[in-house]
Amino acid sequence: MRIATWNVNSVRQRIDHLVTWLGDCAPDIVCLQEIKCVDEAFPREAIEALGYNVVTHGQKTFNGVALLSKLPFEETTPRLAGDDDDVHARFLEGVVTLKHGVLRVACLYLPNGNPPETEKYPYKLKWMSRLLEYSKQRLLAEEPLVLAGDFNVIPKAEDVHNPAAWVNDALFRPATRESFQSLLGLGLTDALRAVNDAPGQYTFWDYQAGAWQKNHGLRIDHLLLSPQASDRLVDVGIDSYVRAWEKPSDHVPVWIDLDLETA
DNA sequence: ATGACTACTCCCAGTAGA
Numbered sequence: 001m002r003i004a005t006w007n008v009n010s011v012r013q014r015i016d017h018l019v020t021w022l023g024d025c026a027p028d029i030v031c032l033q034e035i036k037c038v039d040e041a042f043p044r045e046a047i048e049a050l051g052y053n054v055v056t057h058g059q060k061t062f063n064g065v066a067l068l069s070k071l072p073f074e075e076t077t078p079r080l081a082g083d084d085d086d087v088h089a090r091f092l093e094g095v096v097t098l099k100h101g102v103l104r105v106a107c108l109y110l111p112n113g114n115p116p117e118t119e120k121y122p123y124k125l126k127w128m129s130r131l132l133e134y135s136k137q138r139l140l141a142e143e144p145l146v147l148a149g150d151f152n153v154i155p156k157a158e159d160v161h162n163p164a165a166w167v168n169d170a171l172f173r174p175a176t177r178e179s180f181q182s183l184l185g186l187g188l189t190d191a192l193r194a195v196n197d198a199p200g201q202y203t204f205w206d207y208q209a210g211a212w213q214k215n216h217g218l219r220i221d222h223l224l225l226s227p228q229a230s231d232r233l234v235d236v237g238i239d240s241y242v243r244a245w246e247k248p249s250d251h252v253p254v255w256i257d258l259d260l261e262t263a
Numbered sequence: 264a265t266g267a268c269t270a271c272t273c274c275c276a277g278t279a280g281a
Contacts, residue, residue, distance in 0.1 A: 009280085010270060034280085036271070061271055062279075112281060152281075171281065206281065207268035218281075250269080250281080 001260045002027040003105060005148035005221055007204075007251035011035040011066070014249055015043045021242055022050055027255055028070045029096070031107030031148040035064035042066065059089035065107045065149070071096040071262060080108070082130035090127070099261035101143060103229075106134075108149035113170030121170050124152070128179040135186050138226075144260060145226035147188065150251060152220055153180045155190065158199035159219035171220060189230035191223040191256045196236065203238055204251045212243055221254050232258040 004027040008014040011032060022030070030052075035042060039058040047054050052068040057078035067076065073094050080091040090109040095102050108131065113124030131147075138145050154172040157163035166172040184190060192201055202217025211217065225233060234257040243252050 013270070112279085114279095114281065169281080204281075208281095209267050211268095220281080247269090 001029075001103070001258045001262065002255055003029045003031075003146055003148060003223065003258065004253050004255035005031040005033070005107070005150070005223060006253040007033040007109070007150040007221060007249060009034050009036070009249040009251065011042060011064075012037055013247070015046055017242060017245055017248065019046055019050065021239065021253060022047070022052075022068075025239060025253065025255060027068075029094075029105055030068040031105065032066040032068070033064075033107070033109035033150045035066050036061060037064060055092065055094060057089045057092040059087075063089045063109055065089060065092045065109050067092055067094045067105065067107050069094065069096060074102065080127070080130050080134060082133060083126065086127075097263050098144070099263050103144045103146070103260060104138065104141075105146045105148060106138075108147060108151070110149065110151045110153065112152045113176070116168065116170045116173060121173075124170060125175060125179060128176075132179070132182055132186070135183055135188060139186055139188075142228060143226065144229040144232065144258070146229055146256070147183075147224040148222070150220060151180065151222045153177065153222070154218055154220055155180055155193075155222075159201070161200070161214075161216040171218065183224060187227055188224040189227075189233075191225055191230070191233060191236050192219070192238070192254070194225075194230060194233055194236070201238060202240070203254055205243055207250055221251055223254060223256050225256075229258060232260050234259050
C-alpha cells in the first residue's frame with residue numbers, strides 16, 4: 001500500500017506532471033494540496049482514467065486539497081474541527097476498508113503563517129492546536145492513521161540549508177516546532193525520520209534565487225503515522241526528480257509503503 | 264538587496280506563497 005502527498009501548486013497548471021508521476025510512482029492513495037481551484041474545475045477525468053476515485057475540497061484561487069484512491073472511499077470529510085469560522089479549504093479526511101479494519105488518511109495543508117507579526121501566525125498556531133486535538137481523538141481508535149500533507153513546518157535545523165536565516169520565520173519559529181513536536185508526543189511517527197536520519201532531505205525548493213540549483217531546500221511535507229501504521233512502515237521516498245521537470249511545482253511528492261492487506 | 268519566481272485574478276497590477 002503506497003500513500004503519497006504532493007503540494008502541486010495549482011492542479012490545472014500541473015495536470016501533465018501529475019498524470020506522468022502517477023504512472024511512475026503508482027501510489028494507491030494520494031493527498032494533493034494547493035489545487036487552487038473550485039471542485040467543478042478539478043481535472044478529474046484525466047485522473048479517473050488512471051483508475052483513481054477522486055474527492056476534492058476546493059476553493060477559488062487559494063488553498064484546496066484533494067484525495068485520490070484506487071480503493072473506494074467508505075467516507076470522506078472536509079474541514080478540520082474546532083473553528084466554524086475558518087473558511088480555508090485545507091483539510092480532507094478519507095477512510096478506506098482493509099482486509100482487517102480500516103485505514104484513515106487525512107490530507108492537510110497547514111497555514112504558512114508568514115509574516116509572523118500579522119494575524120496569519122496566530123491563525124497557524126490555532127490551526128496546529130486544532131490538528132493536535134483531532135489527532136488525540138483519532139488515536140483513541142487505535143487504527144492505522146496517516147496525516148499527510150504540506151505542514152509548513154521545518155521540524156529541525158537539519159531540515160533547512162541555512163537554519164540561522166530562518167529562526168524568526170513562521171515555518172521554523174520555536175512555537176511552530178514545539179507544536180509539531182507535540183504531535184509526535186502523542187505517539188505519531190515522522191515517517192521519513194523513521195527510516196532516514198540524514199540532513200538535507202528536502203521536499204521544497206523556492207522558485208527564487210536558484211534555490212533548486214544550489215539545493216537550498218526545506219523539509220516541510222510530512223507523513224505522520226499512528227502506531228498501527230508505523231508498525232507496518234516498509235519504505236519512504238522523496239521524488240525530488242520531478243523538481244527538475246519543466247515548469248514544476250516548488251514542492252515534490254513524498255510517499256510511504258505500508259504493509260497493509262487490502263480487502 | 265528595493266531584489267529574485269510562479270500562479271492567481273471581474274484582464275493585469277496586486278496578492279500570496281515559503
